[in-house]
Amino acid sequence: PEESLHDFAGRLLDHKMFGAIVRNQIGEVVGVITEHDMVREAFQKKAHLYDITVADAMTEHVITCDDSTDLAEALALMGKHRIRHLVVQDGTKVLGFVSIKDILEKIHADEQLEISVLRDMAGMHGGV
Known part of the structure; x- marks a missing residue:
């Protein structure tokens, strides 16, 4: 400090x-x-x-969250407190911190993966 x-x-x-x-x-x-x-x-x-x-x-x-907090809950905490970073803990042990950018990038990557899988599945069945 x-x-x-x-x-x-x-x-x-x-x-x-x-x-x-x-x-x-x-x-x-x-x-x-x-x-x-x-x-x-x-x-x-x-x-x-x-x-x-x-x-x-x-x-x-x-403001902290647990390492098991899901992404939607973490985003809600950030919105509620009008912050862009959360300290992540495992009980009382500090693991690090996560930013809103980190969370949004992860959500975007997950959505892209889901879209890719759905396209592959649609291709296997001759389209939907």
């Missing part, structure tokens, strides 16, 4: 990440931060990234 946004942004770029779960010294989740949060904070404060900490820009109210 005490890291400057400048240093944090460099780590995000190095690891090709768009955000991260923020933990305190004892490993407790204290927030989530994304590129969007960093840009918003820098713009609102009219400050340089060296002068803003991760704690300043992060979202403190973390």
